Every structure is written in C-alpha cells, then in structure tokens.
Amino acid sequence: MTTDTPEVLSCKGLRKRFDDVTAVDDVSFTIAAGETYGLLGPNGAGKTTIISMVAGILRPDAGDVLVEGVPVSTRTTEPKGRIGYVPQELAVYPDLTGRENLTFFARLQGLSRVAAARRVAHVLGVVGLTDRADDRAEHYSGGMRRRLHIGMGLLHEPILLVLDEPTAGVDPQSRNAIMDNIRELAHSGLAILYTTHYMEEAERLCDRVGVIDAGRLVAEGTRRELVALLGERDRISLSVDGDLGHAEDVARLVPAVLGVAARGRGLELLVHDARQCLPAVLSALAEEDVRVRAVEVDEPNLETVFLHLTGRALRG
Amino acid sequence: MRASLLIAAKDLRQRLRDRSVLVFTLVLPLGLGLVFSLVLGDLADGNDVFRYAVADADGGQVAAVFTHQVLPAASEGGAITVRTASSTQEALRLVDDGDVTAAFILPPAFTARVMAGQEAVIEVVGDVDAPLGTGVARSLAESFTARLTSVRVSVAAALRAGSTRDPARLAAEAASVPDPLRQVEIPASRRELDATTYYAAGMSVFFLFFTVQFGVTSLLDERRAGTLARLLASPIRPLSVLLGKLITSLVVGTVGTAVLVAATSVLMGARWGHPVGVGILVLTGVLAATGVVAVVASLARTSEQAGGWQAVVAISLGALGGAFFPVAQVGGPLAVISLVSPHRWFLRGLADLAGGDVRAVLPSAGALTAFALVGFGTAYLLGRREVRL
Structure with a gap:
C-alpha cells in the first residue's frame, strides 16, 4: 500500500525533550493514503507527544512533519486544515449542543455558514447523533460524547485523521462502533494515524504498526512482519482419536508444517501461518481417517512482540 | 480576526448559559444598585x-x-x-x-x-x-x-x-x-463626586475585575478540558485564541459596567457625567481590568487558582483604589500609593469629568490604558507558552 499510494504524512527524525526527559527520540515514519498506521506503546511512551507534533500544536526540538509535502508547525495554518485531530481528552463543550459544537469547529476550519451546516448534518449522520443533535453534550452518554468528539475531526474532510487513544474509557459496545467507523473512514481513502496501548485494537485496525517505547520507535511493519522479526511461529494444537503416530506422520507431510510433536493425546504443529495452513492440515488428516476432536491456534501477537522488543509488558 | 470573533461568540454563548456570569453582570450590579438606592437614595434625591x-x-x-x-x-x-x-x-x-x-x-x-x-x-x-x-x-x-x-x-x-x-x-x-x-467654594462638581455616584462608580469598577475574569480564565478551562489542543490544531493563528478570549472579557466587562451605570442612574440618581467621557473611562477601565486579570491568569495553573488569586487582587486594588471609601481624601502616602490601582484612576477620571469637560478624563484614561498595555504585555510574555506562540 505504501509503495502504490501517495504519501500523506511523513515524519522525519522527530525529537522532543521536556526538561531532562527525552519524550520522543528520532522518530520517523510515513503514512500513505487509505492506510491506517498505529502507534502502539504503553502509557508515557511518547505517543501523545508525537501526535501533538503531527497535529501542529507542539513544536519539535528537531525533525520535520510533512503533510503532502507541506511542513506542519505550530505557526502554520494551511496544512492544519488537511488534518483532522482527535485528542485523547474528550474535547467537547458540554454546555453547547452537539450541533453547536460541530458548527463552531467547522467554522474555525474556515467553512462558510452554509457549508458548515451541510457538513455538520453529514457528520452527525456519520457518528449517529442526528436525533440528539440539538441536545447539550452534557446530556450525552460517554459513548455519544466520544462519537461527537471524533466527528469534530471529520468536519472539514481532512486527508489525514489523527486519533489519540480514541477508545479510552469507552464501553465495549461503543468501542466496537467507533472502530467500525474508523475502518469505514480508512476504506474511503483517509490516511489514519492511530495511537493505542490496546494490542487488540492495533491488530484489528492497523495496516502497519509502529512499536514505541521510551520515546523511540523500536520496530514497525505489518503484524506479520513484526512477528517475523522475532522469528516466531504459529502453533496449532490438535486433539485426535486413533493412532497418534500415524496422525503425526500425516501432518508432517503437509508442506507448510515446519515441525510436529506428540503431546499427550494430541499433536502440536509449528507452522508459518496457522490460518493459511490449517485447512490443508485438517484435509490431510481427514483423508487418512484421523478424527480431530479439537483445534487450538496460538499466534504470536503484538503483546508478545512488545515483550520481546522491550522486555516489558504492554500494559504494565 | 474572524477566528477570534468566532471564539468570542462561542465563549459569550457559553457565558450566557453560565449563571455565574449573569450573577456578576446583572444580578449583583442590580442588587447593589437597589441596596445603594435604599441606603443612599435620599442623598441622590438631594x-x-x-x-x-x-x-x-x-x-x-x-x-x-x-x-x-x-x-x-x-x-x-x-x-x-x-x-x-x-x-x-x-x-x-x-x-x-x-x-x-x-x-x-x-x-x-x-x-x-x-x-x-x-x-x-x-x-x-x-x-x-x-x-x-x-x-x-x-x-x-x-x-x-x-x-x-x-x-x-x-x-x-x-x-x-x-x-x-x-x-x-x-x-x-x-x-x-x-x-x-x-472658604472659597470651588464648585464641588469639578473635583468631587457626590456620595451616590462615588459609591456606584466604586462598586462598578470593583465588580469589573470579576466580570472580565470570565474571558481570560476560560483559556485555562479550555486547556483542562482538552479543547485548547483542538483549537490550536485548527488552521488559525495561536494569537487568535488569545484575542478571542480578550474580546470575550471586553464584551462581558463593558456590558456589565454599562448595566451598572444605567441601573445606578435610574435607581439611585447617580450622576456619572457626560456619556462620551463615561464611555471612554469604562472602555479603558475594562481594558485595564482585563490586563490585570490576564497577568494573574497567566501565572495560574488552573481556573480555580486563577479565580482565587484574582479575587485577592481585585479586593486589594479595590480597597487601595478607593472603591469602598475615598482613600484619596485621606492624603499622605496612602493617596500616593493608591495611584497604582486602576480603581483610583477610574474614580479620579469620573471626578474630573464631573466638571463637564470630556477632555478632563484623558489623563485618567491614559493611565488606565497604560495599565492595560503593561498587563497585556506581561500576560503575553508569561502566557505565550500556553498557546505555543
């Protein structure tokens, strides 16, 4: 995706210090149109500092942020209009209605009164708040406020959406709705920068993930690329009836299987990609009349990657 | 400027929904006007x-x-x-x-x-x-x-x-x-305000230092709520945010004082003087008050902290400047020290205006403008990190 589509965001050598603490240390990455890039790291890793520099509200000590090749800084205005920023805090005015909140920020983005009204109506529909548009935000549920909060970042049809932990403190149902929304936005061609300390969200949403720790980007790539960096393999555990030795021989003949070991009344297979090779394994066993009673797949996840890269758990 | 006006309009809408601003701009001034009319109304009738x-x-x-x-x-x-x-x-x-x-x-x-x-x-x-x-x-x-x-x-x-x-x-x-x-009688109207007008003016300039807080301290509220980050991420100049807050303070302060001027004139018979002169003093007084509270707000970390400090400053300057009693008449060092208070200049300007010559307010208006410029300059230097200027 990054090679075929135009680059929307480019961060080069970003550095930021706060007194004696280096919050961000030489971080570089790019995001292409239609790509969702996740910054994954624990609290305090530097994700929000990076996001703040990308959004042009924090000046880096060194490095550049370019949106479609145009530098972003705290003093520039034009490139900020291409960015939709959704900060971590629930940045809505509780004493204004949903429509008033959206209209205010739409007008700040430079939209005319008419254009703002049109975009507000559209965004209210996108975030599912049309029916409650004229209620004050203080009367919204937490999930509704969070949706309004995200909607504010979409008003001016940005080409880059920057989301800083958008599901923090949200109930599972609302979280799913928000993630579905974000996925749809990515499919519409929006470039998305997404920070989270939830491994599941990064795996579910992001095309590529940058693992950040203590201000440094320690690794980046697709989930599979990151797992491959560590030389990890997927494991398939099978509970089988009948001759275990025969079943082991059959499994070993499947091309994608790297290794087989008998464990109690079952087999443990080491493979490159469990999801891809599982059908072939089950088919081969079925042809040899080996009855499989249970299957368990164990894929190394980003939590494992983070643990290996930093020596610490993601949510420590 | 467009962005500043949008921010000010949003703030004013919020303030209108915030009952505390109504208390400071309408209820308290009118309530005080009523109290004054009861206590000093006879004096006003002459x-x-x-x-x-x-x-x-x-x-x-x-x-x-x-x-x-x-x-x-x-x-x-x-x-x-x-x-x-x-x-x-x-x-x-x-x-x-x-x-x-x-x-x-x-x-x-x-x-x-x-x-x-x-x-x-x-x-x-x-x-x-x-x-x-x-x-x-x-x-x-x-x-x-x-x-x-x-x-x-x-x-x-x-x-x-x-x-x-x-x-x-x-x-x-x-x-x-x-x-x-x-004793040669200098026309009292040239150098002295009658008691009703004096205390009406004293209270109005005293409350002015509270009403203008709503604009400048809302910057701290915006930071706490996270909306300041969103404002700064918008395609506007950071200075527009400060200017918007300033406009909010000026509007709230001017409207609040105008209400008090009208109320005390009608209810108490206060004689503020020529409207143009009063207007000049009110505007420069609002600017001075906003400048002073902006300095305090730029030093505070939260709006609650700013509110507490601003109350102390408002009461201290009010007492020193003669909002509660005519300090200038005491004479001596206290009268000289009172010149560091904008309240003193506001009241002095009104006393000068009582002679009928609008130009007489210019020295006091100049002093109030100086307070405003020093205040805004200091607040800008102290607070620019807040909006990453």
Missing part, C-alpha cells in the same frame, strides 16, 4: 437625608438668627431639612418617633445669656441609630455657638465705644454677619 426639628423656647433675637438664618441657609444645599417644633416636648417626640434625625433645642433665656456674656448652649438631641446625622447637627450648633463668643466680644466693644443701640439687636446683627474669612 433632600431628606438628615431631617431636623428645631424648638425655640427662647424666642429672642439671637435664637431667631439660628432658626431663621443659619438653619435655612444650611438646608439650601439640599443636605438637610428642618421643621419647626412648637415645643421642646414635641421636638423630643419627633426624635423618639424617628420622624427626624435630631432636634435643636434653644433653651429659654438663650438670647439673654448671650447678652449677659454667659455661656449659652444649643442642645442637640439625636437619634441613637443616626450618629452621622446627629454629628452633623452637633457641628451646626457648635459652629453657631462658637460664633456667639465673638459676638459677645463685638457687642461689648460697641457698647464700650458709646453705642446707644439695643444690645440684643446689636448681638443679632453681629451673629448674622458672615464670617470675614470664608
């Missing part, structure tokens, strides 16, 4: 503040000078009214009933005692709940009896020189002669 009765049990010529010349002359200014009681008992009853503040009682043989060179006293019986009015009555009486001492000397000198005229008539004429040394 009469009936100190109501006196006089009982003349003497009936002589010297007593008549007091009842028919001294008291009527004093009441011409509108500060007192005098009614005649038919007897000492009636005068005392009027005081007891609260119908008058105090009563002057000229005892029998008052004139004769003056003629005989003996001590003659005008008794003053006052309402215990009206010490100020009683004190004024006592001053009037003492002033007259002090003059009688010189009258006695004058009469004695005339008789010794061979005058054949009636001593009582001579004494009455001497007592009624104006003092040779009189």
